[in-house]
Structure formats: C-alpha cells, structure tokens
Amino acid sequence: MYIEIEHARKTFLKQSGETFTALEDVTLSIERGEFVCLLGASGCGKTTLMNTIAGFESLTSGSIRIDGKPVRGPRQDYVMIFQQYGLLPWRSVRKNVELGLESKKISRAERSRIAEEYLKLVGLSGFAEQYPRNLSGGQQQRVAIARALAVKPEILFMDEPFGALDPITRCRLQLDLQRIVRNETHTVIFVTHDIDEAICLADRIVLMEADPGRIKNIFPVKLNRPRYRSSPDFIAMRQRILREFFPVNDTQIEYFI
C-alpha cells in the first residue's frame, strides 16, 4: 500500500487541563492514485488525521508511512490546499502559481510557461496578471489548485477546500476537480463534511466519528464518472451513508445539508 496508517493516536492537552483525544486507534491504507474522502461532522478528527499524514502535526502514538518511509514533517511533494485558499495577496495570480517552482531549478521563462499551463487547466487563462483581491472565492481556490498542481505533487491534501463557497460554485468546482485530477493521476486525500461532495468525488469514503475521533466505516464508491446528484445510484449511496449517521428514522430523511 502507498500510504499506511497504523494505530494512529493523537491527544491534545486542553486549556482546562484535560486531555482531548482527537484520534483513537486509526488504521487505514490508501492506494497510489486513489481519491479518498474523510467525511464526518466537526470534531471527528478528520482534519487532524490529514494534518498528521501531511506532516504538519505529529502523532502521539502509532505510525504513518508513505511509500514505505515514515512521515517526519511537511514535504514539497505532498501539498495541501486550504479552505481559505492561502494565496499570497501581494503576488499576482501567476506569481502565486510560480511560488513552488521558485525553489526548483527552473528558468524564469519555464516557470511562466508552467504557470500558464496550469492556469489554463483550471480555467483561468486570462487572469495571470490579476491579484487575488480581484478574484471571487471560487476563482481564488482555482488558483490555489493550479499552484498545487504546478509542482507535480505525489499527494494532494484538500482541507474542506470548497467549504467557503456558495453551493453552485461548489458543484462546478467539484465537477472540474474530477476532470483535473483524473488527468493528472494524483493521490488525493480530501476532507469534507458534505456527504454529496464526498460521493461526487471519492473512490472511497472514510466515515469518521467524534469523541474520540475514529473511523466508523469505509465505503467504496463504485459509480461512473462524472457523477450527478440526481442519478438513482447517487441517491442510494447517499441513503446508505445517512443511515450510518441516523440509524433509527432513516425513512424520514430525504434531504441533508
């Protein structure tokens, strides 16, 4: 397996002095090229789990290996995309996309060419010389995606990347993301609390639960792409997942936000 998480446990000391268990005995394997969604309500440890895989946080106990090597800290080939985009407001869109290329031995002209290429991929060709302040939230997140892809990362971590966007923009970005990552064949770990978003994107959905944060269940999603929310398979999948959250009155729930 490409990513192997074994008995991962993470505790924090709260200000009141109690220990809070963010992750309790999480074991999970992820294949190369797989698109995995970590799905769950707030406080279930999904972001903590992703931060530990990405090397931004360390585990209290247990181990995480990527490609056989233990994770020791953040790396340039595992790149994260954030809910608040994380663009540099003082740089133009093109210079933002070039950020990760500057530490590599790439000429100025080549950097510029790569930036253009990825801006085209995310549908922002004409925006290279604009500044982030002039862009909508959806466009800013597209820039962040272009910036991440431009360094050709092996793993893409996405931390509720569409959480701050309106539903229509979000749907459009979900469709585009499917197209983009299919072409680029990355391993993607995607954190969300939106069931539809998870079904729309994932090869596998890892359902998580809070107190303490742990894996509740794992669903492979075997639907054809592109996936549409109105298809019967999609709706059936949504029902299955909802049943996990609300086991008793499952017939009454028809809609979930």
Add this chain to the structure above:
Amino acid sequence: MKVFRQIWTIIVSVALLLALWEAIVRFSDISPALLPSPLVVLKAIAELCRNGSLRQNITDSLWRFAIGYVLAISAGTILGILVGWYKSIFDYLNPILQFLRPIAPVAWMPFIVLFWGIGDLPAIVIIFIAAFFPVLLTTARAVINLDPVYLKISANYGVKSPSILWKIVFPAVFPQIANSFHIALGSAWIFLVSGEMVGTQSGLGFMIVDARNNMRSDHLLAAMVLVGAIGLILDLLIGKAELAILKFWGQTDVH
C-alpha cells in the same frame, strides 16, 4: 458627496476653534501681548514667511524628522521581524522593551547631550526613540501572530529560512507594519518639538524657545499652529498611503 461632507466638517470645526479663540481674546482680561488673536498670529506667520526664517526652520525640522523617522522605522521593522521570528529572543527582550518604553524619549536628553553634544543629533535621537518602539513591538507581535497557513505553504512550496523572512513573513505582516508606521509618525512628530528645544539653533522647536526668550507670544503661537498643521498633513499623507497598502493587500474590510 462624502468628500464634501468631510471638507464641510473640517471647515466648521476649524471655524469654531478660531471663533472660540477670538472670543477669549476679546472678552477676557488677558492682555493681547500674552494671548494674541488669530489674526495677529496669522500676521506673525506672514512676517516669518517673508523674512525666510520660517522656511529655514521648517526645512531643518523636516530634515531632522525624516532622518530620525526613517532610521527608526527601518531598524524597528528589521529587528521586529527577527525578534518575532526567533520568538525566544522576543521572550527575553520583551521585558526590557516594556521597561524602557514608558520612559519618555526626552528623559534620555541629558545623556544624549553628554554623549554626543548639542546640534542636530539630540533631536534626531529623540525622534528615533519615539518612533522606534511602536514599530518594533507591532512588527514583532504581527510576526508572532502570523497566520499559520503561511508557514504550511512555505513548507509545502520549499520556501526555507532565511528567505522565508523577506519572501513570506515581511509581505504578510506588511499591512500591520504600515499601521505602526502611521502610529509612530504621530508620536515622533510630538517629540520633535521637545527634541529641538534643547541644543538646536533652528527648527520649529527652536522657534518656540526663541519666541519665549523674546517674549513674542505671537511667534510662539505661530510655531504651535505650524507644528499642528504640518503634523496633520503628514498624518493625512501616511493615512492615505496606509489605506492604499491595505487595499493592495485586499484587506480594506478590516477597517
């Protein structure tokens, strides 16, 4: 419309102040030699303009101010970033800074004169001290409170220390630094007068001392009015610059 209203309120408030001043002169027992009327002060300004002493004093003051201020904000920014970034230095330095900060810049004056003598330097040093601390402390705090997302991005995109300091940290906190420049300008301008009251032979502060020695209350008030007016103009200019910076950084909604 908003601009007109702004101008209107400025005109009214200035007019009110002048009217109050005039009324005090007219209806109180204070001798006109002690408290000259606005018109007399205006005449004094005109006279000082004509004989060229005003221009000389303002230029000298602005020069001293510019040197002290620019040195202070440069040093304050650079040290602030370093101290904020290497937080353990800040932890050791902060008590010392907090101890030194409440000491009024003019309290250093005797030492400054003892060490460097009289002339331009004492005024420049006073201005430096007045501007340095707000910039240093604000910059250090801003760096300490830097949004962690910038650090994650730097790690992901291979921006390493020390280039992270000028590539990411400095531009990221620049709006806060600009705000500290604004605050520092105000407090440094206040101390310009006290800095120039000792040991200088020109400048707006010297004008005040000179007027006092010659019992020329009209010149005294003229110098005070000019200190206020120039301070106001400088503040307006830097306020505009600060707003432009915030706009560029996309943070206008912060205000």
